[in-house]
Amino acid sequence: DVKVTQSSRYLVKRTGEKVFLECVQDMDHENMFWYRQDPGLGLRLIYFSYDVKMKEKGDIPEGYSVSREKKERFSLILESASTNQTSMYLCASSFVLTARIYNSPLHFGNGTRLTVT
Amino acid sequence: AQSVTQPDIHITVSEGASLELRCNYSYGATPYLFWYVQSPGQGLQLLLKYFSGDTLVQGIKGFEAEFKRSQSSFNLRKPSVHWSDAAEYFCAVAPTGGGNKLTFGTGTQLKVEL
Numbered sequence: 001d002v003k004v005t006q007s008s009r010y011l012v013k014r015t016g017e018k019v020f021l022e023c024v025q026d027m028d029h030e031n032m033f034w035y036r037q038d039p040g041l042g043l044r045l046i047y048f049s050y051d052v053k054m055k056e057k058g059d060i061p062e063g064y065s066v067s068r069e070k071k072e073r074f075s076l077i078l079e080s081a082s083t084n085q086t087s088m089y090l091c092a093s094s095f096v097l098t099a100r101i102y103n104s105p106l107h108f109g110n111g112t113r114l115t116v117t
Numbered sequence: 118a119q120s121v122t123q124p125d126i127h128i129t130v131s132e133g134a135s136l137e138l139r140c141n142y143s144y145g146a147t148p149y150l151f152w153y154v155q156s157p158g159q160g161l162q163l164l165l166k167y168f169s170g171d172t173l174v175q176g177i178k179g180f181e182a183e184f185k186r187s188q189s190s191f192n193l194r195k196p197s198v199h200w201s202d203a204a205e206y207f208c209a210v211a212p213t214g215g216g217n218k219l220t221f222g223t224g225t226q227l228k229v230e231l
Contacts, residue, residue, distance in 0.1 A: 042207060042223040058218065090160055106219065108160030
């Protein structure tokens with residue numbers, strides 16, 4: 001079974017801190033994603049990566065960056081955390097099946113609940 | 118750009134009753150459609166997906182969904198709800214032209230009364 005592991009379940013940081021959220025998948029998936037989940041807003045895509053060292057902006061990339069140095073690991077970075085980045089962050093991965101990438105569903109981690117004070 | 122609307126924020130049903138969760142999408146062609154479920158404290162799990170072909174798709178845990186092109190809808194149904202179905206349900210859409218952007222609805226919170 002695919003396992004997507006997010007390193008922290010809960011995280012509390014101060015405004016202005018640099019924050020790293022780590023995600024590791026064990027199924028050699030090409031695609032990895034970072035979403036944030038807020039009540040009433042559903043899931044919104046922050047960044048995704050379709051290969052090592054490759055990244056693309058999602059719908060709300062402002063205030064975030066990402067790093068993918070190894071295929072199994074995708075990191076979300078908050079350069080200077082702000083209170084409006086308090087949220088649940090979900091990592092997901094999927095593999096590529098020719099051009100029909102959505103033959104492969106997203107596999108999600110359990111999320112990291114980040115509080116910025 | 119595609120979008121997804123889930124008009125019901127909360128739904129409460131009695132255990133054993135039938136369930137229908139609504140989902141409407143906006144997209145220029147027929148998109149790929151998905152339903153995901155999120156149990157408390159968990160990530161999202163895929164219930165079912167529609168790519169093409171038969172418009173009635175079966176998923177896990179006894180769920181099914183019907184794609185209706187004329188109504189731009191992809192409603193999720195279950196004939197008899199179990200208490201363990203209490204969770205949040207998300208409809209999602211992806212463009213058939215490719216690309217990695219899966220767009221999610223805002224979710225419907227399901228409560229099951231015993």
